[in-house]
Amino acid sequence: ETGVTQSPTHLIKTRGQQVTLRCSSQSGHNTVSWYQQALGQGPQFIFQYYREEENGRGNFPPRFSGLQFPNYSSELNVNALELDDSALYLCASSLPEGAYNEQFFGPGTRLTVL
Amino acid sequence: GESVGLHLPTLSVQEGDNSIINCAYSNSASDYFIWYKQESGKGPQFIIDIRSNMDKRQGQRVTVLLNKTVKHLSLQIAATQPGDSAVYFCAEPNNAGNMLTFGGGTRLMVKP
Numbered sequence: 483e484t485g486v487t488q489s490p491t492h493l494i495k496t497r498g499q500q501v502t503l504r505c506s507s508q509s510g511h512n513t514v515s516w517y518q519q520a521l522g523q524g525p526q527f528i529f530q531y532y533r534e535e536e537n538g539r540g541n542f543p544p545r546f547s548g549l550q551f552p553n554y555s556s557e558l559n560v561n562a563l564e565l566d567d568s569a570l571y572l573c574a575s576s577l578p579e580g581a582y583n584e585q586f587f588g589p590g591t592r593l594t595v596l
Numbered sequence: 597g598e599s600v601g602l603h604l605p606t607l608s609v610q611e612g613d614n615s616i617i618n619c620a621y622s623n624s625a626s627d628y629f630i631w632y633k634q635e636s637g638k639g640p641q642f643i644i645d646i647r648s649n650m651d652k653r654q655g656q657r658v659t660v661l662l663n664k665t666v667k668h669l670s671l672q673i674a675a676t677q678p679g680d681s682a683v684y685f686c687a688e689p690n691n692a693g694n695m696l697t698f699g700g701g702t703r704l705m706v707k708p
Contacts, residue, residue, distance in 0.1 A: 484639070515694070524685050524698030525640065538694040572639050584630075585696060587639030 485509055486575050486588035494594045495563050503558040503591045505573030513537070514556040515585060516548060517572040525572055531556050560593075568595045608705045615673040617702045619686035624667060631660060631671045632685045634701070640685060643671070673704075681706045 485508035495501050507514050513532045517525035527540035531550035545561040554575070560567055570592050574585035609615045621629070627648040632640035644655045646662050646669070653660050659672040673680055683701040690697065 484641075486639070513694075515696075517696075522701075524687075524700050525696070527695040527697070530694045532694075538690075538692060540695065574639070584642055587641070589637065589639050 484575075484586040484588065486573060486586050488571075488573050488588040488591050490591060491589070492592045492594075494596065496596050497563055497565060499563050499595075500559065500561045501563060501593060503560075503571050503573075503593070505556045505558070505575075505588060507554045507556070507573075507575030508586050511575035511577055511586070512554050513576045514550055514554065515574045515576070516556070516558045517574065518542070518567075519570040519572055519590070521569070528558070563595045565595050568593060605700070606703045606705065608707060609676050610707050611678060612675055615671075615676045615680070615704055617671045617673075617684050617704065619669050619671075619699055621667050621669070621686075621688060623688075624664075626667075626688055628689060629660070629662065629669055630687045630689075630696070631658075632687055632698075633680075633682045634685065635682045640687075640698075643684075676704075676706050678706050678708060680704060 487506045489504045515530040516528040518528055519525040528542050529539040529548055530537045534550045547559045549557045570590040572587050572590045574587045576585045630645045631643040633643050634640045644658050644660050646653045646660045651662055657674045662669045683703050685698045685701045687696045687698045
């Protein structure tokens with residue numbers, strides 16, 4: 483098990499609502515990345531946060547936003563939920579120094595939009 | 597652009613047999629690849645990686661082979677065990693190292 487934790491584990495929302503997902507990074511890791519994993523597919527990169535600022539973004543609309551706090555924990559916010567937002571949302575923490583560093587994934591939050 | 601994909605969505609093997617999971621990539625400049633294992637209800641877990649200056653890398657019961665000529669990599673699992681049942685992804689970081697691109701995944705099912 484990695485030291486990355488996510489909450490909640492499951493969530494059900496209705497279309498048009500807003501949701502906030504939370505992630506605590508592994509001890510010592512100052513970088514957090516978020517991924518969306520639709521059923522039966524590989525994870526897709528949403529964005530990464532480093533030193534409380536966005537450090538790269540995938541092909542997701544602005545209604546997907548995030549925050550990183552001084553303790554390196556992070557939130558993913560999704561506004562105006564759509565049915566296609568139903569997915570497993572994964573958080574991964576890492577150290578950014580140098581070239582690519584191993585990303586340690588949490589167990590994910592399963593979001594269902596009805 | 598970068599893309600990582602997999603040949604087979606499901607692989608069923610007998611316990612004790614060897615498993616081979618394949619992955620194709622399109623960017624000939626890609627220089628680093630990672631295999632992840634994702635068990636039900638868990639996030640992806642790092643298994644093994646390989647850089648493009650290598651053709652083969654071995655871990656504990658796992659071997660990754662890289663064929664740059666045909667832009668193909670494979671994950672070989674020796675003496676497959678029930679605990680190996682999971683979805684396996686190949687993944688590739690971008691040049692900035694801040695984003696992973698995953699393939700669609702192969703589900704490995706181990707029959708007792």
